[in-house]
Amino acid sequence: xxxxxxxxxxxxxxVAREAGVSVATASRALSPGVRNVRASARDRIMAAAxxxxxxxxxxxxxxxxxxxxxxxxxxxxxxxxxxxAIAQGVIEGAGPAGLIxxxxxxxxxxxxxxxxxxxxxxxxxxxxxxxxxxxxxxxxQDKLTEELRLYEARGGRVVAVGQDDLxxxxxxxxxxxxAAQLAELLAERGYTHPLLLGPxxxxxxxxxxxxxxxxxxxxxxxxxxxxxxxxxxxxxxxxHALISRLARxxxxxxxxxxxxxxxxxxGAMTALRESGMEPGEHIGLAGFGNVVGAEDVxxxxxxxxxxxxxxxxxxxxxxLEAGTRRLxxxxxxxxxxxxxPPRLFAH
Amino acid sequence: xxxxxxxxxxxxxxVAREAGVSVATASRALSPGVRNVRASARDRIMAAAxxxxxxxxxxxxxxxxxxxxxxxxxxxxxxxxxxxAIAQGVIEGAGPAGLIxxxxxxxxxxxxxxxxxxxxxxxxxxxxxxxxxxxxxxxxQDKLTEELRLYEARGGRVVAVGQDDLxxxxxxxxxxxxAAQLAELLAERGYTHPLLLGPxxxxxxxxxxxxxxxxxxxxxxxxxxxxxxxxxxxxxxxxHALISRLARxxxxxxxxxxxxxxxxxxGAMTALRESGMEPGEHIGLAGFGNVVGAEDVxxxxxxxxxxxxxxxxxxxxxxLEAGTRRLxxxxxxxxxxxxxPPRLFAH
DNA sequence: CTGAAAGCGCTTACAG
DNA sequence: CTGAAAGCGCTTACAG
Numbered sequence: 129x130x131x132x133x134x135x136x137x138x139x140x141x142x143v144a145r146e147a148g149v150s151v152a153t154a155s156r157a158l159s160p161g162v163r164n165v166r167a168s169a170r171d172r173i174m175a176a177a178x179x180x181x182x183x184x185x186x187x188x189x190x191x192x193x194x195x196x197x198x199x200x201x202x203x204x205x206x207x208x209x210x211x212x213a214i215a216q217g218v219i220e221g222a223g224p225a226g227l228i229x230x231x232x233x234x235x236x237x238x239x240x241x242x243x244x245x246x247x248x249x250x251x252x253x254x255x256x257x258x259x260x261x262x263x264x265x266x267x268x269q270d271k272l273t274e275e276l277r278l279y280e281a282r283g284g285r286v287v288a289v290g291q292d293d294l295x296x297x298x299x300x301x302x303x304x305x306x307a308a309q310l311a312e313l314l315a316e317r318g319y320t321h322p323l324l325l326g327p328x329x330x331x332x333x334x335x336x337x338x339x340x341x342x343x344x345x346x347x348x349x350x351x352x353x354x355x356x357x358x359x360x361x362x363x364x365x366x367x368h369a370l371i372s373r374l375a376r377x378x379x380x381x382x383x384x385x386x387x388x389x390x391x392x393x394x395g396a397m398t399a400l401r402e403s404g405m406e407p408g409e410h411i412g413l414a415g416f417g418n419v420v421g422a423e424d425v426x427x428x429x430x431x432x433x434x435x436x437x438x439x440x441x442x443x444x445x446x447x448l449e450a451g452t453r454r455l456x457x458x459x460x461x462x463x464x465x466x467x468x469p470p471r472l473f474a475h
Numbered sequence: 476x477x478x479x480x481x482x483x484x485x486x487x488x489x490v491a492r493e494a495g496v497s498v499a500t501a502s503r504a505l506s507p508g509v510r511n512v513r514a515s516a517r518d519r520i521m522a523a524a525x526x527x528x529x530x531x532x533x534x535x536x537x538x539x540x541x542x543x544x545x546x547x548x549x550x551x552x553x554x555x556x557x558x559x560a561i562a563q564g565v566i567e568g569a570g571p572a573g574l575i576x577x578x579x580x581x582x583x584x585x586x587x588x589x590x591x592x593x594x595x596x597x598x599x600x601x602x603x604x605x606x607x608x609x610x611x612x613x614x615x616q617d618k619l620t621e622e623l624r625l626y627e628a629r630g631g632r633v634v635a636v637g638q639d640d641l642x643x644x645x646x647x648x649x650x651x652x653x654a655a656q657l658a659e660l661l662a663e664r665g666y667t668h669p670l671l672l673g674p675x676x677x678x679x680x681x682x683x684x685x686x687x688x689x690x691x692x693x694x695x696x697x698x699x700x701x702x703x704x705x706x707x708x709x710x711x712x713x714x715h716a717l718i719s720r721l722a723r724x725x726x727x728x729x730x731x732x733x734x735x736x737x738x739x740x741x742g743a744m745t746a747l748r749e750s751g752m753e754p755g756e757h758i759g760l761a762g763f764g765n766v767v768g769a770e771d772v773x774x775x776x777x778x779x780x781x782x783x784x785x786x787x788x789x790x791x792x793x794x795l796e797a798g799t800r801r802l803x804x805x806x807x808x809x810x811x812x813x814x815x816p817p818r819l820f821a822h
Numbered sequence: 823c824t825g826a827a828a829g830c831g832c833t834t835a836c837a838g
Numbered sequence: 839c840t841g842a843a844a845g846c847g848c849t850t851a852c853a854g
Contacts, residue, residue: 137629139847150825155849166823181625186597187543188847190534191830198598206566206578207559207767216554219580228594231553231578233566247575250533251545278528282484364767394771401773420554420711424741426748426773486831497841502833513839535831538846 138180146176158184190252195283199229199444200253202244204260206233208362209419210389210436214259214289217440225448227254234260236329236362238268245275255285255447257440262293262332285447289439291332292455297446299439302460303333303416304340306432310414310462311341314384314430315348317464318471319412322352323382325370325392327362334362334388337416341386356382360392367392368399375403383411383471390415390422390431397425397467412468427466434460485527493523505531537599542630546576546791547600549591551607553580555709556766557736557783561606561636564787572795574601581607583676583709585615592622602632602794604787609640609679632794636786638679639802644793646786649807650680650763653779654687657761657809661731661777662695664811665818666759669699670729672717672739674709681709681735684763688733703729707739715742722750730758730818737762737769737778744772744814759815774813781807 144154149169157165157173165173176182190196201218203211215231222229232248234240241260248256256279263269273295276286280296288298314322322345327334342352360370367387379385385400387393393415397407407413408427415422418433439458446456491501496516504512504520512520523529537543548565550558562578569576579595581587588607595603603626610616620642623633627643635645661669669692674681689699707717714734726732732747734740740762744754754760755774762769765780786805793803 137625137847141847151848152825152827152850153823156824159849164823169823183593183596183625185538185599185847186594187534187537187599188830189597189849191532191538191832191846192848192850194830196534196598206553207556207563209554209556212554212559216580219553228579228598232575233563246530247533249530250536251543251575252532252534278484278530364771391767394768398771420738421741421768421771424711424745424768425771484831488831498832499834499841499843500839503840506833511839516839532831535846536833538830538848539832539834541846 137185138182139185140182142180143173143176143182146180147172149173194252195254196252197227198251198253199227199255199257199447200248200251201229201231201257201259202234202241202248203231204234204236204240206231208391209421210417211259213419213436214440217437217442218257218444219440220437221441221444225444227444236260236331238263238266238272242268242272242275245272245279249275249279249284252282253284255287255444257443257447258286258288258294259290261290261334264293264330264332264335266330287443287447289443291336293332295453297451297454298456299442299446300455300457301333301434301436301439302432302458303434304336306434306460306462307337307340307416308344309460310386310430310432311344311350312348313462313464314386314412314414314468315345315350317468319384319468320350321382322350322356322384322386323379324352324357325367325385325387325396326357326359327388328359328366329362331362337388362389362392364391364395366395368395371396371399372403375399375405379411384414384468385411386414388416390417390419390429393429393431394421394425397429408467408469412471414468418463423465430463430465430468432460432462434458484532485529486532487529489527490520490523490529493527494519496520541599542601543599544574545598545600546574546602546604546794547595547598548576548578548604548606549581549588549595550578551581551583551587553578555738556768557764558606560766560783561787561790564784564789565604565791566787567784568788568791572791574791583607583678585610585613585619589615589619589622592619592626596622596626596631599629600631602634602791604790604794605633605635605641606637608637608681611640611677611679611682613677634790634794636790638683640679642800644798644801645803646789646793647802647804648680648781648783648786649779649805650781651683651687653781653807653809654684654763655691656807657733657777657779658688658691658697659695660809660811661733661759661761661815662692662697664815666731666815667697668729669697669703669731669733670726671699671704672714672732672734672743673704673706674735675706675713676709678709684735709736709739711738711742713742714739715746718743718746719750722746722752726758731761731815732758733761735763737764737766737776740776740778741768741772744776755814755816759818761815765810770812777810777812777815779807779809781805
């Protein structure tokens with residue numbers, strides 16, 4: 129393939145020539161929001177652009193303007209519905225503003241986010257939305273913050289979705305309040321011995337979820353000990369393996385498993401059944417997030433609706449307005465379904 | 476925010492000055508695969524870049540080189556696990572080559588793909604991977620092809636994942652052969668009256684799936700009439716609504732529902748149960764794709780493994796090698812599970 | 823309202 | 839191996 133292929137691209141210069149104006153005026157006529165071009169000239173230019181099939185070179189615009197009409201969203205795992213739901217919200221929010229959204233997958237560690245943000249910065253998006261959910265304090269986290277600050281200094285906007293452990297605009301999700309409400313309702317239904325199933329990786333989202341649940345449980349008279357808290361990879365298979373193992377040794381007196389995500393809860397559900405226990409009947413089961421699929425398992429899964437799409441859209445709004453370090457809260461609400469029926473001897 | 480913020484960015488010029496060389500040498504030292512720089516100079520330049528926290532401006536590189544070290548994958552719906560699985564495969568395939576992958580969501584029509592590709596072209600990715608699954612012949616489809624040809628003419632690579640109805644390199648998925656194998660196995664299990672549940676939107680993937688199933692069924696002595704084929708939106712809710720309606724009027728003599736995707740099958744499963752029929756027991760149920768969740772519903776869902784991640788990785792490989800209009804086939808394999816138990820009076 | 827010119831940050835023949 | 843210069847496609851003061 130020769131470099132000549134390059135030559136076939138229609139450029140602004142071509143449009144200008146066709147319309148009989150300078151590239152400067154052609155540029156003005158074609159950029160939205162610029163008024164100072166005579167109507168007749170504008171029309172000729174538009175027509176020429178159309179006729180030639182002109183498509184502006186966005187990267188050239190970017191090197192000239194220093195930014196691109198693009199939103200980059202960083203997710204830990206594109207296959208996890210938690211992230212796709214947020215991404216979908218971002219897309220919906222970006223559409224009206226005429227912004228293209230671009231999704232980049234990282235991984236579950238702060239260093240993963242860091243690597244992706246480094247690469248992304250070079251692409252000069254107008255906004256970077258982080259959805260990783262927080263990694264706690266660490267050297268990588270500090271470097272990530274520093275990298276993002278540099279990006280901001282160049283005029284970029286950064287917004288986080290999750291918890292407020294990054295010093296930027298943040299859409300705060302209801303991991304804590306949602307988990308607390310869930311704990312209260314489950315206590316009312318008569319559950320007394322919950323077992324918590326959290327992620328093995330550091331996650332501020334999960335930490336808030338855990339704290340919210342434990343505190344509210346305590347207020348309802350339920351004490352959750354450290355030995356009641358288990359951790360596995362934040363996937364269907366991770367939870368499945370853990371619960372299978374636990375079930376083999378007996379689940380002691382637990383009457384409820386509460387997972388940090390629906391995906392994990394669903395893996396646990398299958399593991400329970402394979403171990404001869406009927407979820408809902410022998411032991412209650414609750415998830416978190418109200419992800420697609422939660423109401424299609426049997427029994428239907430009790431969970432907490434996080435309103436992820438709304439959060440994604442809100443992140444775009446925050447990023448579009450000027451401001452710093454603002455927090456925007458999105459409410460969560462528990463949804464009780466068949467997997468946590470009222471216990472017989474409710475107090 | 477003033478434009479001066481821009482000034483704080485570290486540029487190649489800064490690195491060159493720090494190292495005491497020209498920008499040209501600095502550029503050479505920093506670009507991988509370029510040998511002609513004295514080792515000592517290279518070391519000084521690397522050190523300077525490191526010290527200053529230099530991050531190359533990828534958009535500037537792009538306007539200079541005409542391309543970006545980026546792969547753009549176009550998906551119809553990021554929330555659909557079919558697409559996230561392919562995207563995950565692309566990410567895995569792109570990593571070793573040092574390419575960033577960017578995911579853009581479109582919609583289910585050819586005109587949606589067209590709009591996204593237009594926007595994407597401006598970002599000059601090195602490769603565009605289309606996963607839409609084919610839209611059949613139409614004016615939009617022709618325009619899409621034309622747009623992609625222009626992109627190719629500028630040196631870009633395009634690869635499709637799905638069926639071979641686009642005149643570009645294609646990773647062909649086993650919709651047809653997978654569906655055919657499934658039909659044979661289900662016939663062996665004694666099913667005689669399948670009802671097909673396909674997507675309402677035009678899709679070559681689905682058309683192949685349908686043809687594969689019908690032909691193989693016929694070979695096994697099962698005749699599928701037009702009235703046995705139903706269509707709904709390609710979502711959980713779409714299938715749920717359709718099957719609910721059908722169940723109300725009675726499902727006639729159908730002993731099996733075969734859906735074009737697992738997500739649809741899972742929606743159908745819930746609808747059946749809500750209508751008082753036990754999936755697997757009263758009526759068999761099969762999906763397609765072996766998506767996360769398929770083995771976590773009750774009964775576990777019979778489906779066809781499409782090896783989507785492998786397909787995504789294969790697409791990257793195709794795009795990295797030179798060549799045109801090559802077809803690469805990825806095998807599909809049926810997975811029989813509890814949702815299609817052997818019928819009592821199998822022939 | 824318009825054009826000539828300088829500039830965005832980088833790459834790459836070209837000539838040493 | 840290295841530097842000065844031209845160029846990538848666009849934008850935007852500046853001066854009419």
